[in-house]
Amino acid sequence: MNARHSTSRRLDRWDGLILILATAVAILGPPLFPGPAPTAIPLPPWIEVPPPPVIAPSGPAAFTGYLLEPVPIPDDGVPYSAYLEWLVGISIAYVAIWTPALWIIRMRRPRPRWHRLIRQPGHAASSVGLLVFAIVFATDLLRWAASRAGHSGGLQLLQDAWFAVRPAGEAGLEGTLHAVPATWLIMLLGGWWRPERSAIDRLGRALGAGWIALMIAGFAGSFLD
Amino acid sequence: MTASVRRKFTILDGMILVAAIACGFALRRAFLNSFHGVWVIQGESWLMRNARGLNWAATPFLTMLTPTVLLLRLRRPRPRQIELFRQPGLAAGCAAILPIAMSLACFIRESAGRSGELQDPLSAAGAGLHFQYVGSYRVGCWVLGSWLALFLSGRRRPERSWIDRIGRILGIGWLVVLVLDMVDPMY
Numbered sequence: 001m002n003a004r005h006s007t008s009r010r011l012d013r014w015d016g017l018i019l020i021l022a023t024a025v026a027i028l029g030p031p032l033f034p035g036p037a038p039t040a041i042p043l044p045p046w047i048e049v050p051p052p053p054v055i056a057p058s059g060p061a062a063f064t065g066y067l068l069e070p071v072p073i074p075d076d077g078v079p080y081s082a083y084l085e086w087l088v089g090i091s092i093a094y095v096a097i098w099t100p101a102l103w104i105i106r107m108r109r110p111r112p113r114w115h116r117l118i119r120q121p122g123h124a125a126s127s128v129g130l131l132v133f134a135i136v137f138a139t140d141l142l143r144w145a146a147s148r149a150g151h152s153g154g155l156q157l158l159q160d161a162w163f164a165v166r167p168a169g170e171a172g173l174e175g176t177l178h179a180v181p182a183t184w185l186i187m188l189l190g191g192w193w194r195p196e197r198s199a200i201d202r203l204g205r206a207l208g209a210g211w212i213a214l215m216i217a218g219f220a221g222s223f224l225d
Numbered sequence: 226m227t228a229s230v231r232r233k234f235t236i237l238d239g240m241i242l243v244a245a246i247a248c249g250f251a252l253r254r255a256f257l258n259s260f261h262g263v264w265v266i267q268g269e270s271w272l273m274r275n276a277r278g279l280n281w282a283a284t285p286f287l288t289m290l291t292p293t294v295l296l297l298r299l300r301r302p303r304p305r306q307i308e309l310f311r312q313p314g315l316a317a318g319c320a321a322i323l324p325i326a327m328s329l330a331c332f333i334r335e336s337a338g339r340s341g342e343l344q345d346p347l348s349a350a351g352a353g354l355h356f357q358y359v360g361s362y363r364v365g366c367w368v369l370g371s372w373l374a375l376f377l378s379g380r381r382r383p384e385r386s387w388i389d390r391i392g393r394i395l396g397i398g399w400l401v402v403l404v405l406d407m408v409d410p411m412y
Contacts, residue, residue, distance in 0.1 A: 118378045128373045132366065136407070143408045171407065178363050179370025182320045186371045189319060190310035190380060219327055 008112070008198040015105045015200075022101035026093045033166040081221040088217050095210045096133075096173050099126050102204050112196075119194035121184060122204015125211065128183040129176040136175035140168035177218070180211040231386045232302055245293035249286035256285060256357065273409070280405040284361050287398050288329075291321045291364075294395060298388050311382035313372055314392020320371035321364045321399060328360025358406055365403025368396050 103126040106117070117123050144164040148157070187193045195201055295318035298309075309315055375381040383389055 115379060124374060124378070127377055128370050131373050131377075132369055135369070136366075139404065139407050146408075147410075174362070175366045175369070178324065178366035179373070181323075182367040182370030183374040185320060185323075186310065186316055186374045189306075190316075190375075191307055192378065192380065219331070 008196055008200070009108075009110050011105075011199050015108075018101050018105055019098070022097045023094065026097040029097070030093055030166075033162070033169065084217050084221040088214055088221075091210070092173060092177075092214055095207060095214060096176070098207055099129050099176070099211075102126050102200070102207055103130060106200050106204065116194070119187075119192050120196050120201045120204065121187060121193055121208060122195075122201040124183050124187060125180045125208035126204055129180050129211065132175045132179035133172040137168045137172035140171045141165075144168065177211060177215045180208055181215060184208060184212075231384070232300070232388060234387050238297055241293060241297060242290070245289045246286065249289040252285035252289060253282060256281065269410070276405050277409055280361075280402055280409065281357060283398060283402055284357055287361075287364075287395060287402065288325055290391075291318055291325060291395050291399075294318055294388065294391050295322060298392065304384075308382065311375070311380050312384050312389045312392070313375060313381055313396060314383070314389035316371045316375055317368045317396030317399065318392050320367040321395075324360065324363040324367045328356050328363060331360070332356040358409075361399070361402045362406045365399045365406070368399045369403065372396065 102122065106120075106123045106126070111117060112120075118127065141164060144161075144167075148160065184193075195205060295315070298312075298315050298318065303309060304312075310319070372381075383393065
């Protein structure tokens with residue numbers, strides 16, 4: 001019988017560089033995509049629109065702005081849901097950018113074969129998460145493109161397309177937020193959860209746990225008003 | 226080799242499904258009453274208006290049928306666990322249960338408001354809208370994630386039985402609702 005050689009590898013300096021680059025993109029990237037101004041949908045008069053939270057993302061520096069501002073302390077003036085929203089807003093950019101970074105790190109050689117790789121929870125979470133993000137992002141951009149059909153082109157079209165990237169990205173992130181726990185649930189129930197004893201898969205599992213924590217935080221916000 | 230266990234459709238299964246559809250009708254009526262009908266944005270196309278109507282009509286039925294079909298699948302006789310969770314119908318049902326429960330909990334909580342007392346939960350239009358869009362979006366993403374996980378791992382094994390077919394139809398229904406949510410400007 002041939003011995004099966006382990007194809008797991010250790011983290012090296014190139015992996016470190018990838019993670020550093022990803023962190024830089026998470027800090028500097030979001031302000032480049034400001035997003036369009038919100039348009040109000042006229043609501044019937046019997047609908048009471050709740051007041052906006054005290055801490056709310058505003059303008060292009062929503063994510064990096066939080067890094068520079070002091071941590072809001074929940075008190076009589078700041079509802080807990082706004083505090084959770086701040087927490088989710090500051091964290092999701094990093095979790096989102098590290099997901100493709102860890103996927104690239106895992107796919108570098110030497111690596112196990114795909115059918116072994118996909119059983120690792122870290123890699124399964126990042127693969128499904130990226131795929132769902134791509135599907136939702138593309139669908140949202142197609143919806144935007146369809147809504148722009150027949151309108152004028154040129155520079156205005158390019159500017160509008162640039163503004164459309166952020167909402168599409170946020171929709172994609174929300175999709176990933178729910179796709180990752182679904183993947184892990186199916187892996188656990190199906191009995192094909194096979195974590196690898198390596199730093200790469202441990203990082204991937206930590207990232208998956210981060211996505212789940214963000215999902216729980218977002219859900220808990222509606223109960224803490 | 227163990228033969229796959231296939232459960233036949235019984236009268237009890239039919240009765241349970243009919244009851245679930247009746248609950249879906251009740252939930253749909255409650256939502257439409259709280260919304261005072263399907264909303265229309267001035268100037269939008271016929272296609273978008275009807276797509277929204279389809280979305281608002283389908284979500285209550287999917288909400289009631291999904292846990293029902295899941296429970297029917299888990300009734301004996303059933304395949305072994307390792308075969309069971311390879312079926313896309315069951316995977317979609319298992320994936321959808323948690324976000325449905327979360328969305329219903331949010332719906333009840335928002336209907337109750339700050340007083341904590343359960344007011345008329347079925348007439349709170351704002352809570353209903355949250356369930357209709359945010360809740361169904363979550364469920365669609367959970368179903369999409371579970372099916373992609375099965376597909377990427379090569380473990381997808383659909384069963385040629387009525388129950389897995391119904392589960393797959395419900396999963397496709399949630400994905401259609403997800404797409405309709407995304408294209409609706411009201412989302």
